[in-house]
Amino acid sequence: MTFGILQFPGSCDDRDALLACRRVAEARLVWHADVELGDVDVVVVPGGFSYGDYLRAGAIARFAPAMEAVARHAEAGGLVLGICNGFQVLCEAGLLPGALLPNDPLRFVCRQVEVVVENAETAFTRGTRLGQRLSIPVKHQSGRYFAPPEQLSELEARGGTVLRYAPGHNPNGSAHEIAGIVSERGNVMGLMPHPEHAVDPLTGSEGGLAIFNSLAASVTRRERSPLSA
Amino acid sequence: MSITDQTPHRELGLTDAEYERICELLERRPNRVELAMFSLLWSEHCAYKHSRKLLRRLPTEGPQVLLGPGENAGAVDVGEGHAVAFKVESHNHPSAVEPFQGAATGIGGILRDVFALGARPIAVLDSLRFGELSSQRSRYLLDQVVAGIGHYGNSIGVPTVGGEIYFEAPYEHNCLVNAMCVGLARADRMVRSAAAGPGNALVLLGASTGRDGIGGASVLASAELTEGEKRRPSVQIGDPFEEKKLMECCLELLDRGLLVALQDLGAAGLTSSAAEMAAGGGTGVEIAVDRVPLREADMEAFEIMISESQERMLAVIDPATADEVMAVCDRWQTGAAAIGQVTDTGAIRITRQGETVAELPVSALVDGCPLYDLEPEQPDEWMYGNRVGLERGIDPDRVLSALLASPSVASKRWAFEQYDSIVQSRTVRRPESADAAVLRLDETGRAIAVAIDGNGRRVACDPYRGTIEAVLECAQNLACVGARPLGLTNCLNFGNPERPHVAWQLERAIQGLADACEELQVPVVGGNVSLYNETEAGPIYPTPVVGMVGDLPDPGRAAGIALREGDEIALVGPFAPSVAGSELAKLRGDLGPGLPGASIGAVGAAIELVRDAVRTGTIAAAHDVSDGGLACALAEGAICGGVGVEIDLDRLVELRGASGEACLFGEGPGGLLVAGPAEALDTLGATGRDGGVDVIAIGRAGGDRIEISAAESGVSLSLEDAQRAWRSLRPG
Numbered sequence: 001m002t003f004g005i006l007q008f009p010g011s012c013d014d015r016d017a018l019l020a021c022r023r024v025a026e027a028r029l030v031w032h033a034d035v036e037l038g039d040v041d042v043v044v045v046p047g048g049f050s051y052g053d054y055l056r057a058g059a060i061a062r063f064a065p066a067m068e069a070v071a072r073h074a075e076a077g078g079l080v081l082g083i084c085n086g087f088q089v090l091c092e093a094g095l096l097p098g099a100l101l102p103n104d105p106l107r108f109v110c111r112q113v114e115v116v117v118e119n120a121e122t123a124f125t126r127g128t129r130l131g132q133r134l135s136i137p138v139k140h141q142s143g144r145y146f147a148p149p150e151q152l153s154e155l156e157a158r159g160g161t162v163l164r165y166a167p168g169h170n171p172n173g174s175a176h177e178i179a180g181i182v183s184e185r186g187n188v189m190g191l192m193p194h195p196e197h198a199v200d201p202l203t204g205s206e207g208g209l210a211i212f213n214s215l216a217a218s219v220t221r222r223e224r225s226p227l228s229a
Numbered sequence: 230m231s232i233t234d235q236t237p238h239r240e241l242g243l244t245d246a247e248y249e250r251i252c253e254l255l256e257r258r259p260n261r262v263e264l265a266m267f268s269l270l271w272s273e274h275c276a277y278k279h280s281r282k283l284l285r286r287l288p289t290e291g292p293q294v295l296l297g298p299g300e301n302a303g304a305v306d307v308g309e310g311h312a313v314a315f316k317v318e319s320h321n322h323p324s325a326v327e328p329f330q331g332a333a334t335g336i337g338g339i340l341r342d343v344f345a346l347g348a349r350p351i352a353v354l355d356s357l358r359f360g361e362l363s364s365q366r367s368r369y370l371l372d373q374v375v376a377g378i379g380h381y382g383n384s385i386g387v388p389t390v391g392g393e394i395y396f397e398a399p400y401e402h403n404c405l406v407n408a409m410c411v412g413l414a415r416a417d418r419m420v421r422s423a424a425a426g427p428g429n430a431l432v433l434l435g436a437s438t439g440r441d442g443i444g445g446a447s448v449l450a451s452a453e454l455t456e457g458e459k460r461r462p463s464v465q466i467g468d469p470f471e472e473k474k475l476m477e478c479c480l481e482l483l484d485r486g487l488l489v490a491l492q493d494l495g496a497a498g499l500t501s502s503a504a505e506m507a508a509g510g511g512t513g514v515e516i517a518v519d520r521v522p523l524r525e526a527d528m529e530a531f532e533i534m535i536s537e538s539q540e541r542m543l544a545v546i547d548p549a550t551a552d553e554v555m556a557v558c559d560r561w562q563t564g565a566a567a568i569g570q571v572t573d574t575g576a577i578r579i580t581r582q583g584e585t586v587a588e589l590p591v592s593a594l595v596d597g598c599p600l601y602d603l604e605p606e607q608p609d610e611w612m613y614g615n616r617v618g619l620e621r622g623i624d625p626d627r628v629l630s631a632l633l634a635s636p637s638v639a640s641k642r643w644a645f646e647q648y649d650s651i652v653q654s655r656t657v658r659r660p661e662s663a664d665a666a667v668l669r670l671d672e673t674g675r676a677i678a679v680a681i682d683g684n685g686r687r688v689a690c691d692p693y694r695g696t697i698e699a700v701l702e703c704a705q706n707l708a709c710v711g712a713r714p715l716g717l718t719n720c721l722n723f724g725n726p727e728r729p730h731v732a733w734q735l736e737r738a739i740q741g742l743a744d745a746c747e748e749l750q751v752p753v754v755g756g757n758v759s760l761y762n763e764t765e766a767g768p769i770y771p772t773p774v775v776g777m778v779g780d781l782p783d784p785g786r787a788a789g790i791a792l793r794e795g796d797e798i799a800l801v802g803p804f805a806p807s808v809a810g811s812e813l814a815k816l817r818g819d820l821g822p823g824l825p826g827a828s829i830g831a832v833g834a835a836i837e838l839v840r841d842a843v844r845t846g847t848i849a850a851a852h853d854v855s856d857g858g859l860a861c862a863l864a865e866g867a868i869c870g871g872v873g874v875e876i877d878l879d880r881l882v883e884l885r886g887a888s889g890e891a892c893l894f895g896e897g898p899g900g901l902l903v904a905g906p907a908e909a910l911d912t913l914g915a916t917g918r919d920g921g922v923d924v925i926a927i928g929r930a931g932g933d934r935i936e937i938s939a940a941e942s943g944v945s946l947s948l949e950d951a952q953r954a955w956r957s958l959r960p961g
Contacts, residue, residue, distance in 0.1 A: 009474050009562055012386025016654045047652075049384045052470025108379050108647045139383070139649045197651050202669065202785055204651065204659070 001219040003027035004040030006070070006086075008061050012048030013196060017083065020196035023209065024216040032064040041219045042079040043070050045086030047139075047194060057100060057142045058088030067093055079123055079215060080188040084140050087180075087190030096183055096190045097155060098147035103140070104173030110139035112204060114166040115179045115193055119159045122182050123218035124189045127210045134163070134207030136193040138171050143192040145174040145181070155181060163191055237261070241268035247599065254593040262579060262587040265531040266594065269497035270504060273760055276598040279726040280758045283603070283736060286743040291752040293715050301345040301422055301493060303754025304414070305715040307780060309673040312416040314348040317356070317409035317681065317720045317776045319759035323464045324377075324406040328370045332377030332406050333467035337539055339410040340387060341493035344476050345542065347420040347483040348412030351653055352668055353382050354681045355392040355408045356720070356774045360401025362636045367396065368960040370404050371644075377467075378408070379647040384469035385476070389648035390656055390666035391679060396636040397686055397815075399613055402764040407720045407757075409681055409776040413670065420483060422492040423509030427573040429489055430548045431503070431514060433566050434558065435475040436540040438499075438533055439524030441465050471540040478561035479542060487554050490545040500534045500594075502543045503569075504577055508595040513574035518581050520568045530586045534579060545571060605736045606729030610822070613689055613770065617818035625893060625944045629935070632812055632857040632894060633864055633954035640868075640955050657784040661869070664709035664853055665779070667787045676784035678712035680777055684856070685722075685770030687896075690810035691824040692734040696741030696773045698824075701832050701898040702855060703777040704749055708836040709851035709901065710787035711843035712779030717746060719756040719775045724768025726760050734771035735760075742773060748829040749836075751777065781844070788843045788851040788903075791870035792930040796849050796904040798863075798874065799913065800925045802835030803828065804854060805885045806895025812857045813894045825897060831922075832899035838913070838922045839901045847909035854900030860893040860944055862902055864935050864951045873948050876928035878939035884925070889942030904930060 003021035007014045007029045014029060021027035021044065030037060037043065050061035061067065067089070074080050074095055082090035090096045103109060112135060120130045128134070147155060152175060155161060163180035170177045172192070180191030195208025238248040241264065251259055251267050259267060269275060277284070289297045295312050296304040302316035320335025340350050355378055360367035371394070382389045387410070424431075482488050490510070492502045499516065507514045518533045528536075546554050551567065558565035572578075577594065579587040619631050632638055645660040657676060658667035665680040682703040688695030704714055719742060724731040746753055762769045781787060792798070807825045808814050842848050850870070854862045859878065867874050878892045887895060903913065910926065917924035928937075935946045 009477075010384070010470050012384075012473075012649075012652050016652065019654055048386060049470065049473075052384070052468070052473075054470070107376075108383055108649070110646055110649050110651065137651055139651065141383075194651075197654065200654075202657055203654060204656075 001025045001041045001216060002039050003042045003044055004030040004037055005044045005046055006030050006032060006066055008032045008050035008064060010049045010051050011046050013083065013194065014046045017044050017046040017196040020199045020212055023199055024212045030066055032066045035065045035069055037069045037073055042081065042215050043073055045082040045089050047084035047086060050085055050089060057085060058092040061089045062093040071095065074188050077187055079218065081124065081215065082190040083194055083196065084192055087192055088142065090188060090190045095188050096181060097151050098145055100142050101144040101146050102142045103144055108141045109171045111171055112137045113169040113171055113193060115163040116166050118164050119162045122162055122186055124182065124211055124214050125162055127214040127217060133166055134210065135205040136195055136198040136207045137204060138193045140192055143172040145178040147175065152176060158184065162189060238264060241265065242272060243268050247271060250599060254597050260587065262531040262534060263589055265535050266500045266587065266589065269500055269535050270594045271598040274496050275501055277758055278598050279601050279603060279760060280735065281600050283739045286739055287753040288743065288747045289753050294752050294754055295416060296754065298755050301342045303716055303718060304346060304419060305754060305778065306416060307670065307673055307677060308675060310416050311672050312414050312419060313411060313677055313778055314343050314346045314414060315409060315411040315718055315776065315778050316342050316755045317407055317718045317774060318342065318757040319720050319722060320406045320408065321403065321722060321759050321762055324374055325404050327464040328373035329377040330464055330466050332374040333381040334465045334539055335406050335408045336378055336381040337467045337469065337472050338495050339408045340385065340472065341542065343410045343412035344479055345422065345491050345493045346414060347418055348414035349480055350387045350410050350412045351655055352411040352666065352679060353387055353389045353408060354679060354776065356681045356683060357394045358400040358405035358685065358772060359396050361398050362396050362960065364401060367401060371960045374406055375644045375647055381467055381469045383649040385473045386652050388650050388652045388656055390650050391660055392681060394641055394644060395685065397770060399767065399770045402766050403762045403769050405722050405772060407774045409718065411679055411778060418483060420488050420491045422490055422506055424490050424506035424512050424514060424545050424571045425510045426489060427512060427571050429545050429571045430551065430567050431516065431569040431571065432544045432546055432554065433521060433568045434478065434542045434544055435564055436468065436471050436538055437522040437524050437564060438536045439538045440528060440532060440536065441538055443532055443536055465537050465539050467539050474561045474563050475540055475542060478558055478563040481557050482554060485557065487546060487550050488544055489547060492543045494541040494543060496537065498534065498536045504591055504594045506543065507577060507591040513572040513576045513591060514569060515572050515578045516569035518579055520566055522564055522566050530579060530581050603726055603732035603736060604729050605733035607733050608730040611820060615818035615820050619816035621817060625942050626946050628813065628894060629860050629864065629944045629946055630950065630954045631816060632861050633951055634957045635812055635816065636958055638812055638857040638861055639958040641958065643958050658710060658787055658789060663787060663789045664706035665712065667710050667784050669784045676781050678707050678710045678779045678781055680706040681774060682706065683772055683774035685772035686815060687810045687824060688738060688773060689770040690822055692737035692771055693741040694824045694826055696738040697745040697829060698898045699773055699775050700742060700745035700749065702853060703775050704836050705853035705901055707777055707779040708840040709843065709853055710781060711840055712781040713840060714749065714751040714777050714779045716754040717751045717775055717777050718754060719773060721758045722762055722769065722772040722774065723760050724763040731768055738771055738773045745829055749833050786844060786846040788848050790850055790852040790866050792850050792866040792872055792874065792904050793870055794872045794931055796930045797907045797910045797926065798876065798902060798904045798928050798930060799910050800881065800927050801839055801901045801903055801917065801922065802899040803831040803923060804900025805897055806858055806887050806891045807897055808891050808895050811894065811896040827898045834920055835899055835901060835922050838917055838920060839903060842903065842913050848903050848905045850904040852902045854902060856896065858894040858896050860937055863937065864955065866902065867935055867948060868952045868955055870930065872930045873932035873934045874928060874930050874936065875932060876937040878927060878937060880925050882940040889939035892939045893937060893942055893944060
């Protein structure tokens with residue numbers, strides 16, 4: 001299976017995501033101007049400051065040609081993981097509900113945090129246990145998850161909150177301590193913590209590796225029984 | 230008509246004698262464009278006219294040195310065909326005028342210096358100085374400088390992995406912002422800045438050229454900061470997105486072998502870059518200013534030549550590859566304009582619509598500036614005043630609390646959490662977890678450690694010994710993670726060198742730097758000098774800042790500072806604590822001239838002992854003794870490890886003949902704390918005895934209090950209280 005990592009002008013964690021994905025499967029970069037994804041099974045929209053993010057994080061990247069291909073991929077049930085700026089881009093593109101607002105307090109924050117797995121049944125978390133705590137760093141300026149109350153209730157009711165910051169670990173004032181969510185169909189996930197920076201104890205922790213392993217396992221499973229989503 | 234009848238040169242900062250010299254070199258008067266070009270290249274910032282003679286004292290050679298001073302950055306061999314390029318540079322004056330943009334563009338500038346060599350920037354460190362935090366202005370400057378560094382570094386995807394911040398009254402009106410960048414390159418692929426091959430094309434890459442920063446860095450940094458606020462229009466505005474594209478574009482051009490030479494545009498803009506490239510190659514250059522993409526169409530030729538607009542690079546390419554170069558630039562959405570060519574005339578010729586508007590011999594611009602001898606004079610007394618912040622006779626527990634809470638000693642977490650310290654997946658030791666940042670290099674299978682140090686207060690007490698201490702501390706920090714120094718870069722931040730006492734400080738500091746580097750065998754591969762750091766309120770503390778890069782074989786064995794329950798603790802080295810020049814002396818208002826000396830060789834032996842021990846993997850923690858003395862160093866290790874300490878310093882008191890108080894809070898070079906299992910420390914002690922290095926067992930980690938006894942004195946503080954004090958730094 002192959003991961004495809006989008007590369008926008010201003011992407012910063014594209015190579016990090018590439019390295020992390022290559023620990024579990026094949027992976028290559030996908031240029032923002034490409035209109036086709038080719039043989040990619042899982043799209044990763046990486047962290048960074050796409051197009052400088054001077055307007056609103058992710059607001060310009062959603063119009064990139066490659067994002068149209070990502071939307072088609074998601075429409076067809078393909079897996080998409082948005083990390084940090086990628087999460088912001090997926091929200092801007094309407095592939096995930098809600099929005100990421102500037103942190104409370106209004107500062108960039110880079111910190112190791114713990115998140116709790118709230119749904120271990122998704123394609124992104126099937127290698128984890130419900131309630132498992134993962135140590136993963138965050139680093140962002142606009143990571144405060146927001147959605148209107150009805151949307152939040154709907155999200156929670158359908159198990160859409162996949163990762164929640166552990167008590168005392170919410171670094172940005174996110175609603176309901178939300179760190180990561182999944183789409184209604186379960187094939188698109190966005191999260192603010194950086195799992196690609198948590199794949200090796202030497203550089204801090206390996207709490208993020210479970211997400212990449214889960215994705216690899218999910219694709220392999222789909223290949224074996226192509227009719228099950 | 231004598232030249233004093235017309236004095237446009239004075240407004241541009243040139244002296245009458247310098248103007249006369251220009252006329253002699255040209256055998257005519259310069260026109261307006263030419264005079265503007267001279268004024269910038271002959272500024273202190275570009276010509277180093279007050280420091281160049283002294284800098285010749287620094288040792289610059291070593292088998293590992295690939296590029297020494299004179300290139301955009303220095304570079305050392307890290308094995309397996311790879312090189313690490315690094316440099317530190319100041320952006321003090323712009324940051325004092327507009328702190329957010331000043332600091333941001335300081336990062337942008339030092340990054341360009343490194344990728345100009347074809348090295349991908351892999352780390353940034355910064356060394357900052359502000360006035361006391363009790364001042365509202367200092368809090369504002371701290372807040373904005375940190376935000377500016379984060380804005381640029383985070384957006385461009387280069388981790389900020391370390392640094393230091395000190396707060397001292399003499400920086401109140403003249404803060405210091407020094408930034409260091411470290412880059413990684415294939416050694417055989419590094420690009421020089423020398424413009425070679427007459428007929429080759431000059432291509433201006435990156436942003437368009439505007440009126441921002443006309444005479445910004447070079448003019449601001451070459452005179453004292455009076456009426457700084459009014460100079461705000463001289464400060465440049467940074468655009469990290471533009472630089473990110475420019476960086477990726479340059480690195481791809483390099484990968485494809487399309488660059489003959491590359492140079493960044495910094496202070497003095499196109500004038501400086503073009504002249505330095507031509508000087509380096511022994512060639513000439515021709516530039517048509519009407520081909521430079523402009524932000525404002527009506528810019529004059531001299532404005533185009535001296536604009537300090539950010540995010541621009543000047544490349545020399547073979548014209549046959551122009552299409553390929555343009556295709557790469559298009560892909561990265563980076564501006565590229567062929568603005569001229571390399572010639573064999575030895576002159577820099579500027580044209581507009583075919584007309585020559587300036588034509589100067591490159592040698593006159595680059596090497597013609599007179600170099601000045603300083604007139605040093607040692608001052609008779611302490612010139613920086615004293616303020617009492619802590620009464621004498623207060624019990625030692627409260628002294629320790631006060632020291633831990635002192636902003637210069639306290640944890641800088643508030644600042645470094647605003648920086649992305651992990652992007653690029655190399656960071657093995659993050660800020661505050663170890664004495665030096667450690668970055669893995671999968672390209673070589675090894676790792677590097679980087680640190681930046683400098684204590685202006687101690688240099689003010691004794692410029693020679695204080696500067697030696699800065700080098701020793703940096704080497705000690707590297708030793709604590711098991712690294713051997715490969716090279717050093719420095720930024721010399723001083724006041725007005727035309728004042729005799731500043732001249733004396735500068736001369737003694739450079740001698741100290743030279744002697745320490747010579748004896749430790751650490752070559753100086755680059756650096757920067759920032760003079761005129763003073764205002765009506767007086768000069769800053771003389772502040773040499775040194776950055777070091779070291780090599781270590783196994784990043785997994787790099788020791789952190791966190792102590793573990795049950796570990797034995799020893800003090801290694803000739804550390805002879807003294808309250809002179811210390812943080813405690815400052816709080817008590819007891820500062821004055823003079824520091825006790827130390828043997829560089831003896832400290833060097835301790836450094837080697839600790840480095841080798843850390844490399845065996847048997848040492849659990851290592852931390853050098855610095856600001857606030859042993860008590861603070863022990864408290865930091867305890868807080869980070871979440872465990873108390875039980876320490877007895879009587880042996881140190883006895884060995885050094887120092888008071889208990891001096892052993893608790895005194896400072897000085899050559900003190901390294903190491904912790905680990907008893908057997909490991911016994912082995913270390915035995916090796917130390919053989920090598921004549923003191924290894925003094927002082928206690929162990931355990932409990933939940935900082936308990937230290939030292940002859941007549943001692944402290945007992947709960948870990949919680951210590952932590953509260955140490956974590957108290959907030960600018961707001």
